[in-house]
Amino acid sequence: MQTFPFYEYHSFVSKLSGEEIISRLVKKFAEEEPINDHFAKGKTKAFTFRFHRVIASGSRNSFNPICYGEVIPGGGKTTTVHIKMRIAYPIYILWIIIFSMTVFAHVTLTYGSFKTDGMAGVLFATCLMAIFYGAHYLFYRFGFKRNTKKTISFLVPYLDLRPVEKSPGLTQFNA
Secondary structure: OOOOOOEEEEEEEEOOOHHHHHHHHHHHHOOOOOOOOOOEEEEEEOOEEEEEEOOOOOOOOOOOOEEEEEEEOOOOOOEEEEEEEEOOHHHHHHHHHHHHHHHHHHHHHHHHHHHHHOHHHHHHHHHHHHHHHHHHHHHHHHHHHHHHHHHHHHHHHHOOEEEOOOOHHHHHOOO
């Protein structure tokens, strides 16, 4: 089940076999120190994997996505890799609470402004609350979306992946 907005689904194909993809991921997850700029911690199980990027020590980023993947061998030709990325649940719940508070504040501010100042008050309340809605967008855009792009930019060259169009069966993927 996809929930808006802190989930992303991607589907890729690779010339590597399923075993090669999993072995590369196992090797990457076993690193104690990053060999390059990308450092990840995770687990593999048969043809599925779960991981998150590890960022510089001493810094914290709660928007860093947790990635779930499924490798589907293609019988000697191409291997399909489905990846689902999501934000940590506590951050998702916090975002919903803050957004709900913003909507409630908008409704009460608009109602109070309409009672006292009429349409000019409603316009003022809407303009004021647009700042908060813009902050929510930036929270999403520069938090979660930026980190999902960084994760994909690590995976694509590392596993020799090429994107494919999303298929209807992808929404049924449960890692």
